Amino acid sequence: MSRVLPRDIVEQAERIADFARREGLDFYPTVFELLDANEMAQVAAYTGFPQRYPHWRFGMEYERLRKQHRYGLGRIYEMVINNDPCYAYLLNDNMSVDHKTVIAHVYAHCDFFKNNVWFSQTNRKMIDEMANHATRVRRYVERHGLNEVETFVDTCLSLENLIDPHSMFMRRQQRKDHRSSAPEAAEKGPPASGRFPAKSYMDRYINPPDRLAKERADEQERAKQEKTRFPTRPLRDVLLFLLEHAPLEDWEADVLSMIREEAYYFAPQGQTKIMNEGWASYWHSTLMTTYILADEEVIDYCEHHSGTLATTPGRLNPYKLGIELFRDIERRWNTGRYGPEYDACDNMATRREWGKDKAPRHRVVGRGSAGREKIFQVRALYNDVTFLDEFLTPEFVEEQDLFQYRRDPATGKMVVVNRDFEKIKQQMLFLLTNHAQPYIYVVDGNYRNRGELYLAHGHSGADLDIKYAVATLKCLQKFWKRPVHLSARIDDDAVLFSFDGEQSSQQHIDKNLEKPAHVL
Amino acid sequence: MLLPIHNDYQRFRKIVKGKIREDLRKFLTRSELLGREGKKFISIPVRGIDLPHFRYGDNSDGGVGKGDGKPGDPADGDEGIGPGGEQEGHHLLEVDISLEELADILGEELRLPRIKPKGKHRITSERDRYTGMRQSGPESLRHFRRTFRRALRRQIMSGLYNPDAPRIVFERRDKIYRSWKTVLKPQSNAVIVYMMDVSGSMGDEQKELVRLEAFWIDAWLRRNYQGIESRYVVHDVRAGEVDRETFFRIREDGGTRISSAFRLARELIESRYAATEWNIYVFHFSDGDNSSESDSRECCAILREHLLPNVNLFGYCQVASAYGSGNFINVLHEHLGHEEAVITSRVNTKDDIYDSIKTFFSPGR
Numbered sequence: 001m002s003r004v005l006p007r008d009i010v011e012q013a014e015r016i017a018d019f020a021r022r023e024g025l026d027f028y029p030t031v032f033e034l035l036d037a038n039e040m041a042q043v044a045a046y047t048g049f050p051q052r053y054p055h056w057r058f059g060m061e062y063e064r065l066r067k068q069h070r071y072g073l074g075r076i077y078e079m080v081i082n083n084d085p086c087y088a089y090l091l092n093d094n095m096s097v098d099h100k101t102v103i104a105h106v107y108a109h110c111d112f113f114k115n116n117v118w119f120s121q122t123n124r125k126m127i128d129e130m131a132n133h134a135t136r137v138r139r140y141v142e143r144h145g146l147n148e149v150e151t152f153v154d155t156c157l158s159l160e161n162l163i164d165p166h167s168m169f170m171r172r173q174q175r176k177d178h179r180s181s182a183p184e185a186a187e188k189g190p191p192a193s194g195r196f197p198a199k200s201y202m203d204r205y206i207n208p209p210d211r212l213a214k215e216r217a218d219e220q221e222r223a224k225q226e227k228t229r230f231p232t233r234p235l236r237d238v239l240l241f242l243l244e245h246a247p248l249e250d251w252e253a254d255v256l257s258m259i260r261e262e263a264y265y266f267a268p269q270g271q272t273k274i275m276n277e278g279w280a281s282y283w284h285s286t287l288m289t290t291y292i293l294a295d296e297e298v299i300d301y302c303e304h305h306s307g308t309l310a311t312t313p314g315r316l317n318p319y320k321l322g323i324e325l326f327r328d329i330e331r332r333w334n335t336g337r338y339g340p341e342y343d344a345c346d347n348m349a350t351r352r353e354w355g356k357d358k359a360p361r362h363r364v365v366g367r368g369s370a371g372r373e374k375i376f377q378v379r380a381l382y383n384d385v386t387f388l389d390e391f392l393t394p395e396f397v398e399e400q401d402l403f404q405y406r407r408d409p410a411t412g413k414m415v416v417v418n419r420d421f422e423k424i425k426q427q428m429l430f431l432l433t434n435h436a437q438p439y440i441y442v443v444d445g446n447y448r449n450r451g452e453l454y455l456a457h458g459h460s461g462a463d464l465d466i467k468y469a470v471a472t473l474k475c476l477q478k479f480w481k482r483p484v485h486l487s488a489r490i491d492d493d494a495v496l497f498s499f500d501g502e503q504s505s506q507q508h509i510d511k512n513l514e515k516p517a518h519v520l
Numbered sequence: 521m522l523l524p525i526h527n528d529y530q531r532f533r534k535i536v537k538g539k540i541r542e543d544l545r546k547f548l549t550r551s552e553l554l555g556r557e558g559k560k561f562i563s564i565p566v567r568g569i570d571l572p573h574f575r576y577g578d579n580s581d582g583g584v585g586k587g588d589g590k591p592g593d594p595a596d597g598d599e600g601i602g603p604g605g606e607q608e609g610h611h612l613l614e615v616d617i618s619l620e621e622l623a624d625i626l627g628e629e630l631r632l633p634r635i636k637p638k639g640k641h642r643i644t645s646e647r648d649r650y651t652g653m654r655q656s657g658p659e660s661l662r663h664f665r666r667t668f669r670r671a672l673r674r675q676i677m678s679g680l681y682n683p684d685a686p687r688i689v690f691e692r693r694d695k696i697y698r699s700w701k702t703v704l705k706p707q708s709n710a711v712i713v714y715m716m717d718v719s720g721s722m723g724d725e726q727k728e729l730v731r732l733e734a735f736w737i738d739a740w741l742r743r744n745y746q747g748i749e750s751r752y753v754v755h756d757v758r759a760g761e762v763d764r765e766t767f768f769r770i771r772e773d774g775g776t777r778i779s780s781a782f783r784l785a786r787e788l789i790e791s792r793y794a795a796t797e798w799n800i801y802v803f804h805f806s807d808g809d810n811s812s813e814s815d816s817r818e819c820c821a822i823l824r825e826h827l828l829p830n831v832n833l834f835g836y837c838q839v840a841s842a843y844g845s846g847n848f849i850n851v852l853h854e855h856l857g858h859e860e861a862v863i864t865s866r867v868n869t870k871d872d873i874y875d876s877i878k879t880f881f882s883p884g885r
Contacts (some may be wrong), residue, residue, distance in 0.1 A: 042523050046525065059529035059530070060569070062532075063532065158573050164747070191630065311587070316586050317586075320586075400586060401588065403584070403585060403587070416589040427584055428584050431583060437574070438576060439808075463577045464575070465575050465577035468574065512623060
C-alpha cells in the first residue's frame with residue numbers, strides 16, 4: 001500500500017528521535033509510513049488503522065475527506081495511533097520541512113499516549129485487535145448476510161457512547177450470569193457494626209437485645225430489597241448491561257462487545273484532545289526551532305506552524321489553546337505564580353511582575369526548570385477537564401481574547417455575550433465534561449416486573465435533544481425486544497419517553513407513575 | 521489503485537442511491553436540480569443517513585470562541601468548542617452524483633427497459649488518440665523515454681557510453697515525437713423535438729412542470745444514446761423554432777393552432793434527420809385546448825402520414841390548466857389510440873411527473 005520511506009526521511013526521523021529523548025520525551029518505537037492523498041484519506045476514515053470492520057460510514061467519511069482535500073478545504077498532515085509500536089502516517093506530497101515538523105509532533109503524541117494516566121488501561125496492541133475485529137465481522141457477514149450484520153452494527157453505533165470511561169480504572173466487572181445475585185451479603189447477616197462498644201456488665205443496657213434484633217431484621221429486609229433491585233445500582237455502562245442481559249444471538253453479542261471495546265479504546269482520546277494537541281504542538285515547535293530547522297526552511301516552517309495554530313475569529317483551536325496553556329503553566333511555575341499567596345494577591349501590577357527574576361535565563365533542556373518539570377507532570381496526570389479547571393486563569397482568558405457566545409433568539413445568529421472569566425470557564429468545562437455526551441444510566445432492568453428497560457438521563461445543565469432521543473430509544477428496543485423507557489428533564493419538566501416496539505409515547509412523570517429501582 | 525476502503529465507499533454510494541430511489545417521486549419534483557444542468561456532477565442533499573444517538577438539544581447552543589468583539593457583537597463563525605464536541609450537527613449530507621447515475625436510478629426504479637437504438641450507426645464521432653510516433657514534431661509532443669532509449673542505444677553502439685559516469689546527450693536524429701490518429705467511432709444518436717403550446721392558457725406553473733418533465737426525459741434519453749440533439753418549437757397560432765432558454769421562458773398570448781407546430785416539426789425532421797440514421801423523439805406539451813375540431817383532425821393526419829412512420833415515439837403530455845378544455849388528448853385517443861408509437865399522459869401536478877415518465881418509456885421505444 002505505501003511507499004518505502006526514503007532514506008533521508010528515515011535518517012531525519014532517527015535524528016529527531018534522539019533530540020526528543022534528550023528533551024525527556026518517552027515514547028514507544030515509532031513506525032512511519034508515507035502515503036498519498038487517497039491512502040491518507042483511507043487511514044483517516046479508518047481513524048488511524050489500516051483496516052476496520054466493513055461499514056458504510058467509513059466510506060462516507062472517506063468521501064468527505066477526499067472532497068475536502070480536492071477543494072483545498074483542509075489537509076491532513078499526519079495521523080498517529082496509540083499503539084506499541086506507534087504507527088504514524090505522513091502525506092507524501094508535503095515538503096521535507098513539513099515531514100520533519102510532523103515527525104516531531106508525532107513523537108510528542110506518542111509520549112502523551114504512553115505517559116498520560118488516562119491511557120494507561122488502553123490496549124496497546126490495538127492494531128492487531130482491529131484486524132481481529134474486522135475478520136470476525138467479515139465472518140459474520142458471510143454467515144448471516146451483509147444487510148443483517150450492517151443493520152445490527154448501525155444500531156450498535158447509535159449506542160456506542162453509552163459507556164462509563166471511569167470504569168476502566170475500577171476493577172472491570174467480570175461478565176456474569178444475571179441469575180447469580182449477590183448471595184454473600186444477604187446470608188452473612190448484618191454487619192456487626194450494629195453493636196456499640198461496651199464493657200460486658202454494661203452491654204445489656206447499651207446494646208439492648210430487642211434493639212439489636214430489630215436492627216438485624218431491618219438490615220435483612222434492606223438486603224432482600226437490594227437483591228431484587230436490578231441492577232444493584234445505576235449503571236453508566238449500558239452496553240455492558242445489554243451484553244449481559246439483552247436477548248442477543250451469540251454473534252450479535254460478539255459484535256456488540258467489539259464495538260464496546262473500540263469505544264473504550266477511543267474514549268481517552270476524546271477526553272484529552274486539547275492537552276494532546278497542545279503538548280504535541282509545544283514540542284514540535286521546541287524541537288524544530290532548537291535543533292532541526294535549517295535557515296532556508298524557516299519560512300515554510302512558519303507557514304505550516306501558524307496554519308496549524310490558526311484561529312478564525314470566533315472559533316477555538318484546540319492546538320492553540322493547548323499550546324498556550326502549557327506555555328502559560330511553564331511560565332507560571334518558573335516564576336512562582338501559583339499557590340495561596342499568589343492567588344490572594346489582587347493587584348494586577350504586582351501579579352504581572354511576580355517572580356520575573358526567577359525565570360530561567362538560558363535555554364532549558366528537558367525537565368531542567370520548575371516550569372518544564374510541571375508540564376511533564378501535567379501531561380501525565382490531567383485530562384482536558386481537570387487541565388482547564390485547574391490552570392485556566394483570568395489573565396490567560398484575557399490574553400487569549402476568549403469570549404462566551406450564545407445564539408441570539410431574536411436574530412438566530414451567534415453573538416458575543418461576555419468575557420467574564422467565571423462564566424467562560426464554566427461553559428468550557430460543561431461542554432467538555434463527558435466529551436459533551438449526556439450521562440445516561442440504566443436504573444431498572446425489570447421495570448414494573450415486566451422485564452422492561454428503564455434508562456435515566458442525569459441532567460447536568462442541558463436538556464436532551466428529543467428527536468434524537470426518541471429515535472435512539474427505538475434502537476435500544478431492537479436489542480432489548482421488550483418495551484424501553486427513558487426519563488429526562490425537558491424544560492424543567494420530568495418526562496418519560498417510551499417505545500414498546502410499535503408506538504413511541506411520552507408522558508409527564510408524576511407520583512402516580514411507578515418508579516424505577518433507582519431514582520437519580 | 522483499489523484500496524480496501526473502496527468497498528466501504530461503494531457500499532455507501534449504494535445506500536445513497538437507494539435513498540434517492542426511495543424518495544424518487546419527491547426527487548422528480550425538485551426544481552433546484554434544474555439549475556445544475558450541464559454540470560457533470562449534481563450535489564444532492566440526502567436525508568436519513570444519520571445514526572441517531574443520545575445527545576444534547578439545541579437550547580444549549582453557544583460556546584466559547586476567541587477574537588475581538590464586545591457583548592452584542594456577532595461572533596464570527598458559529599462554532600468553537602461548541603455543543604456536541606466539535607463539528608456535529610443536524611447537517612444534511614450532500615452527495616455528488618452524476619446525471620448518468622441519476623438516470624440509472626430513474627431507470628431502475630421505474631423499471632424502464634433499455635432502448636435499443638435503431639439505425640446503421642453510420643453517424644460517427646471523431647476522436648484524436650495519441651498513440652503513434654513520428655520522427656518530427658513540436659517540442660510539446662516529444663516523447664522522452666523513447667528519445668532517451670534511442671540515444672542510449674546509439675551511444676552504446678558507438679562506444680561512447682560509460683556505465684560508471686553515464687551521460688546521455690541527445691542528437692537530433694534521436695528525437696521521437698508523439699503523433700495522433702483520428703479515430704471514427706460509430707455511435708447511436710437521437711434527436712428530440714420538444715414542442716410547447718405557449719398560448720395564453722399556459723401559465724408559469726405549467727411551464728415549470730414542462731421544464732421538470734423535459735429535464736428527466738432528457739436525462740433518460742441521454743443515458744440511452746451517445747449523441748443527442750434537441751430542437752425546440754413553440755407555437756400559438758403559428759409555430760417557430762427557438763433555443764432552449766427561450767423555450768422555457770417565452771410568453772405569448774392568443775389562440776392555439778396545434779397543427780402549426782406539427783407542420784414545423786415535420787419540416788425540421790425531414791430536412792436533417794433521416795429516419796434510417798436517427799432515432800427520433802417528438803414530445804408535445806399543451807393544455808389540450810385547440811382552436812377548432814378540424815385543426816385537431818388535421819394534426820392527427822399529419823401525425824399519421826408524416827411523423828409516426830419515422831419516429832420512435834410521439835409523446836403527448838397534457839398539463840392541466842384552468843382555461844383549457846383539455847380536449848386534444850381525447851382526439852388523439854380517438855384517432856390514433858391504436859398506434860404503438862403514440863403515448864399520452866396527463867400531468868396536473870409535480871407529483872405526476874413520476875408516472876408520466878414511466879408511461880412514456882415503459883414500452884422501451
